[in-house]
Amino acid sequence: MSAQKSILYPLVAVLVLILIPVIGVKLGLSYFFAVVVPYAAFIIFFGGILCKVINWARSPVPFRITTTCGQEKSFDWVKHNKFDNPFTNGQVAVRMALEVLCFRSLFRNLKMELRDGPKLSYGSAKWLWLGALAFHWSFFIILLRHMRFFAQPVPGFVDMLQNVDGFFELGLPQLFVTDAVIVAALTYLFLRRVVVPQLRYISLPSDYFPLFLLFGLVLSGIGMRYFFRVDIVKVKELAMSLVTLKPTVPEGIGALFYVHLFMLSVLFAYFPFSKLTHMAGVFLSPTRNLANNSRYKRHVNPWDYPVKVHTYEEYEEEFREKMKEVGLPVEKE
Amino acid sequence: MADVPKPEELAKIDHTPPETPWMETPTVFKDGMWCYGAKPQNLEAVGMPNPREWSPKDEDWKLPDDWKEIVLDGMKDRLGRFRSFKLFMDICVRCGACADKCHYFIGSGDPKNMPVLRAELLRSVYRKNFTLGGKLFKKVAGARDLTMDVFKEWWYYFFQCSECRRCSVFCPYGIDTAEITMMGRELINLLGCNIDWIQAPVANCYRTGNHLGIQPHAYVSMIEFFCDEIEDVTGVRVNPTFNRKGAEILFITPSGDVFADPGTYTAMGYLMLFHYLESMGLDITWSTYASEGGNFGFFTSHEMAKRLNAKMYAEAKRLGVKWILGGECGHMWRVVHQYMDTFNGPPDFLEEPVSPITGTKFEHAKSTKMVHICEFTADLIRHNKLKLDPSRNDNLVVTYHDSCNPSRGMGFFEEPRYIIKNVCNNFYEMPSNTIREETFCCGSGAGLNAGENLELRMRGGFPRANAVKHVHEKHGVNMLACICAIDRAALPTLMDYWVPDVEVTGVHELVGNALILDGEKKRTTDLRGEPLPGMEDIEDEDL
Numbered sequence: 088m089s090a091q092k093s094i095l096y097p098l099v100a101v102l103v104l105i106l107i108p109v110i111g112v113k114l115g116l117s118y119f120f121a122v123v124v125p126y127a128a129f130i131i132f133f134g135g136i137l138c139k140v141i142n143w144a145r146s147p148v149p150f151r152i153t154t155t156c157g158q159e160k161s162f163d164w165v166k167h168n169k170f171d172n173p174f175t176n177g178q179v180a181v182r183m184a185l186e187v188l189c190f191r192s193l194f195r196n197l198k199m200e201l202r203d204g205p206k207l208s209y210g211s212a213k214w215l216w217l218g219a220l221a222f223h224w225s226f227f228i229i230l231l232r233h234m235r236f237f238a239q240p241v242p243g244f245v246d247m248l249q250n251v252d253g254f255f256e257l258g259l260p261q262l263f264v265t266d267a268v269i270v271a272a273l274t275y276l277f278l279r280r281v282v283v284p285q286l287r288y289i290s291l292p293s294d295y296f297p298l299f300l301l302f303g304l305v306l307s308g309i310g311m312r313y314f315f316r317v318d319i320v321k322v323k324e325l326a327m328s329l330v331t332l333k334p335t336v337p338e339g340i341g342a343l344f345y346v347h348l349f350m351l352s353v354l355f356a357y358f359p360f361s362k363l364t365h366m367a368g369v370f371l372s373p374t375r376n377l378a379n380n381s382r383y384k385r386h387v388n389p390w391d392y393p394v395k396v397h398t399y400e401e402y403e404e405e406f407r408e409k410m411k412e413v414g415l416p417v418e419k420e
Numbered sequence: 421m422a423d424v425p426k427p428e429e430l431a432k433i434d435h436t437p438p439e440t441p442w443m444e445t446p447t448v449f450k451d452g453m454w455c456y457g458a459k460p461q462n463l464e465a466v467g468m469p470n471p472r473e474w475s476p477k478d479e480d481w482k483l484p485d486d487w488k489e490i491v492l493d494g495m496k497d498r499l500g501r502f503r504s505f506k507l508f509m510d511i512c513v514r515c516g517a518c519a520d521k522c523h524y525f526i527g528s529g530d531p532k533n534m535p536v537l538r539a540e541l542l543r544s545v546y547r548k549n550f551t552l553g554g555k556l557f558k559k560v561a562g563a564r565d566l567t568m569d570v571f572k573e574w575w576y577y578f579f580q581c582s583e584c585r586r587c588s589v590f591c592p593y594g595i596d597t598a599e600i601t602m603m604g605r606e607l608i609n610l611l612g613c614n615i616d617w618i619q620a621p622v623a624n625c626y627r628t629g630n631h632l633g634i635q636p637h638a639y640v641s642m643i644e645f646f647c648d649e650i651e652d653v654t655g656v657r658v659n660p661t662f663n664r665k666g667a668e669i670l671f672i673t674p675s676g677d678v679f680a681d682p683g684t685y686t687a688m689g690y691l692m693l694f695h696y697l698e699s700m701g702l703d704i705t706w707s708t709y710a711s712e713g714g715n716f717g718f719f720t721s722h723e724m725a726k727r728l729n730a731k732m733y734a735e736a737k738r739l740g741v742k743w744i745l746g747g748e749c750g751h752m753w754r755v756v757h758q759y760m761d762t763f764n765g766p767p768d769f770l771e772e773p774v775s776p777i778t779g780t781k782f783e784h785a786k787s788t789k790m791v792h793i794c795e796f797t798a799d800l801i802r803h804n805k806l807k808l809d810p811s812r813n814d815n816l817v818v819t820y821h822d823s824c825n826p827s828r829g830m831g832f833f834e835e836p837r838y839i840i841k842n843v844c845n846n847f848y849e850m851p852s853n854t855i856r857e858e859t860f861c862c863g864s865g866a867g868l869n870a871g872e873n874l875e876l877r878m879r880g881g882f883p884r885a886n887a888v889k890h891v892h893e894k895h896g897v898n899m900l901a902c903i904c905a906i907d908r909a910a911l912p913t914l915m916d917y918w919v920p921d922v923e924v925t926g927v928h929e930l931v932g933n934a935l936i937l938d939g940e941k942k943r944t945t946d947l948r949g950e951p952l953p954g955m956e957d958i959e960d961e962d963l
Contacts, residue, residue, distance in 0.1 A: 090441070143503055288537075382784055385761045402629065410663075
């Protein structure tokens, strides 16, 4: 599929998805979009992820295939790189934490350049790391900030988070740093796919689709907060009714809110069937989550089976005379 | 064999992908980039399917009628047996971090050599047959049918990957293309489509105990020839033993070390070290049955790897040794370190390895009970057990190539460096992004060290060679040390091509040169017969 189509199809799909709740609410289907869709998406999300993880976990890890990115544990006098080449499960936990929270591996990223000579060089290339980190962390913080809609009273840490996030005290309502960061990060992640020829070449519609969905989600959220205010009290009323499983839909929440909620719902429902499952998958990755101690402790393959081997007896049977000629000891004379 | 373009020509690499999307870009087999197909007798020798005369260039690969079913069933089976495979099919986000990490992509510019696309070759078929999205949305979901062209594309590109795992270091989810390629090759082997450069060593190893098909009497006489050479250089006669029951340690090294230069000099280094330690209590034997450290089965299938690897423990048990010492080899050590105990253990008939010279317990190898010779030697040096004269390597300016498998499948960086720094006076590292866990493959690993694919090898080895060239020009490096038999076979050709004044050595050749044997004569040459520094004239008199 051409790059143009790979971008266009998901773009059109997301635009259509934006229109659906707008039209739907006009047609008086607000209950459907405020209650049925979010519940369904929520169930698909958790159920789907659970199924996915169980499905992965059902396939065993027959071999200990750690990717070692530092010196292994050997002698006392050799410095062991504990977190890039863990030996104990505790060290694995640190490695995984660094991977999940700090994107350790992506931090290693380099950019190869070929110059005349020929001369290859490898420059540091931290933009992808930075962009990915910026996106994921701001998304996470924004998600936490949204807790204020789902809890009464609002938990202290949410208030604190909100204060920190708004520390610039710019504008009214106060600008959240994460709002700016996530838009910048998404823009970067989108542009690199379009601009870098190799990335454009490998990108599938399923790489652009979640990006556009996220744009839709984030921009509708930002729109509601800074430009087209919706009735925040009613939004909270709805949110609380949803979490308490007594859904009631207040009248007169702006259409933009429905777009926001629908984008989120689609994202949630799409999640388990897409590459976004990397969120759960990274924890199961055998090259990262196993200690490199396979000579120290035997790793068992649950489906191991006996194989046909060429035994020493068969070997000697074939070569006995030749072995005797050069004085090699034999079992049978 | 296709002609390889001149280095200046080859270095003109365009990394821009073509206009047509990759699924619509047909794969053309370019001469010099692929290997000959497995010969029927080599498949038959180990009971592998579909033995027949065929060539990858043929239109008809003579596959069974139900080939598609065999491949898809094979895929399903492996998805159920390997979490790595299933997970890596699902979670790639195509961030592209891996793209320019692959030496074959760097050297060829072919986008299907980007690790992400190499995996997509398989993933696209996975999606079509095993995911709902792929079944529903087909091409839009990045899915495609398994066709003969797709199968051939797999073949072409899974034999353009040396399973070096460099991409896996950079992947945020640790997706390991080696796993993908191994699965791809297993599927290919279900239809008897291995390359002969892998299949012949597999068949040989199964029968004779080593890849090169060296029979026991020849193995012994080859090593005896090294003993003569050592005697010529040092005046000392070393007396290795073979298949000796009751020895304390079994020594296993890749057969490449006994077969071809410069590996042979490394073998001579082992022999001298063992002789040196004999009077200090080393009781070691070689084996003709387990005469292969390497494992080309590993490039074929997990099952074949296990079948060939079985000889190590079997021979250790038969001879009644206490533990196993392993020579310098790359993928051998990946298999020994990460697979052997699982494949063929537990070796409860062996004991926890202890150095008979220093008393050091190799605690970290207490289950597998096999120790790397560089660990063994580094420990000896650390305990001052070796008399060394590093000045005998003063004609050399050395750099060290980390072999892929011990680097990324073990984390073996310091011990070989420690040895080199103790036996050589001139040592320089290559740039940091080309060594240790970021090391570049020789370009010929995972069974791709054939003659007919020379262009692929020179392209794949380009990043490694380019880093050598850098230290060659900057520091006058003239010797590239490594701990891998495939490196020792492949790198000399690579150096000839890209950096003509650099030679290749194993670490234990350097040890052999520096090691002062009891009762040795004044050495005038190194193990290669080259005059030692300051001895250029004396050598003439000797002759």
